[in-house]
Amino acid sequence: MSTDQPEQPPDDDPFRKRPPEPGAQPPPYPGAAAGGGGASFGAPDPLAGMPPLASRFKRLIARIVDGLLVSIPVSAVFYGAYWGHHPWNDQGRSTGLGIIISVVYFVYEGLMLTSRGQTVGKxxxxxxxxxxxxxxxxxxxxxxxxxxxxxLPQIVPCCGFVFWLVNVLWCTWDEPYHQCLHDKAAKTVVVSAVH
Known part of the structure; x- marks a missing residue:
């Protein structure tokens, strides 16, 4: 006797998609720590389908590269402009240079992220x-x-560096997305650029 229904794969077929069992935890996003779920129970994981999270080591190296890329030329121009002429004492000149580097870094990173999602270091x-x-x-x-x-918090005297340090270290304990405070403020995440 023939039926018009398509043949069903056997129950032991490993490629058959089965609906999740009631109450089952969704699988963690790619790159999540073993046993850690990326999303709240029942909520879709925002990273589903995205590349894995970037390693903290790669993020650190990218920041070092970007820091050098901005600070070396800015420092060279700054000290070249005041060579032999000292209108400020050393502390004032150092503070002025720090403010200029922070502002230039802000512009550099803002332009790169809004256009490409990457800086040169990334x-x-x-x-x-x-x-x-x-x-x-x-x-x-x-x-x-x-x-x-x-x-920009780095330009605030006395506590700017402390905030910056807490900000960049935040990703070492943040779960599940390893976000720093600047990621949380912008609702961003750092992921691999290659699949």
Missing amino acids: MLMKIRVGMLENGAIPAGTPGWTRAAVYS
Whole structure:
């Protein structure tokens, strides 16, 4: 006797998609620590379908590269402009240079993130910044917010460096997305740029 229904795969077929069992925890996003779920129970994981999270080591190397890329030329121009002429004492000149580097870094990072999702350091490390919601380039406000929260607090006397240090170390204990405070402010995440 023939039926018009398609043949069903056997129950032991490993490629058969089965609906999740009631009450089952969704699988963790790619790159998540073993046993850690990336999303709240029942909520879709924002990183589903995105590349794995970037390693903290690659993020550090990218920041070092970007820091050198900005600070060396700015410092050279700054000291070249005042060679032999000291209108400020050493402390004032050092503070002025720090403020200029922070502002230039803010502009550099804001422009790079809003247009490419990567700085030069991130390109070298093959990582990128994406919106946590969908992985898109943080164009506009999110890219500039991320750059501002990273760079501009350093110009605040006395406590700016402390905030910056807490900000960049935050990703070492943040779960599940390893976000720094500047990522949280912009709702971004750093992921691998290659699949």
